[in-house]
Amino acid sequence: MFVLTVDQRGSRRDVDRVADLLTELRDAELLRPFERTAGDEVQAVADDPAVVVDLALDLVRRGCWSVGIGAGAVEQPLPAQTRAGRGPAFEHARRAVDRAKNAPARVAVEGSDTAAAADADAALTLVALLVTRRSDAGHEAVDLVRDGLTQAEAAARLGISTQAVSQRLAAAGWQAEPAGRDLARRLLERADR
Numbered sequence: 001m002f003v004l005t006v007d008q009r010g011s012r013r014d015v016d017r018v019a020d021l022l023t024e025l026r027d028a029e030l031l032r033p034f035e036r037t038a039g040d041e042v043q044a045v046a047d048d049p050a051v052v053v054d055l056a057l058d059l060v061r062r063g064c065w066s067v068g069i070g071a072g073a074v075e076q077p078l079p080a081q082t083r084a085g086r087g088p089a090f091e092h093a094r095r096a097v098d099r100a101k102n103a104p105a106r107v108a109v110e111g112s113d114t115a116a117a118a119d120a121d122a123a124l125t126l127v128a129l130l131v132t133r134r135s136d137a138g139h140e141a142v143d144l145v146r147d148g149l150t151q152a153e154a155a156a157r158l159g160i161s162t163q164a165v166s167q168r169l170a171a172a173g174w175q176a177e178p179a180g181r182d183l184a185r186r187l188l189e190r191a192d193r
């Protein structure tokens with residue numbers, strides 16, 4: 001099981017972004033949806049490591065969130081409200097979000113199997129760094145290709161040449177991202193055993 005604890009960065013100097021985030025992520029495939037836990041923090045429970053990777057990378061890409069992921073057991077049955085949940089995964093997520101606030105990509109993983117969690121943390125950090133350092137133009141091209149468009153279709157949609165799309169994808173590190181996401185997913189799965 002995975003618990004995501006997500007804290008808004010710089011919230012004392014920024015608007016409260018939690019309400020918008022809750023609306024934007026309301027359809028995520030989670031066991032318990034994102035819910036405000038305190039102030040500028042939200043929490044959710046998931047059982048699919050691929051969903052966790054996608055959410056974590058989406059959140060760090062936004063640039064205003066620190067993401068802590070706790071892998072491990074949760075008390076069953078899960079309560080109706082996310083914030084009422086208990087168990088090691090919740091405790092790990094708390095430590096992870098505190099560590100994420102100072103981490104290079106603002107994401108961290110903690111778990112009962114510390115070696116497996118450290119491996120998942122390293123893989124997710126590397127992919128997150130790739131994503132956060134991407135230009136807006138690179139994100140635009142990657143988003144279209146991730147949605148299933150060919151490079152030629154993406155070029156037509158963007159009004160640029162296929163060669164320009166290829167250059168954007170190369171500069172964005174697109175070729176490495178799918179393998180990195182898959183590695184992070186597998187390592188999170190291992191951390192949850």
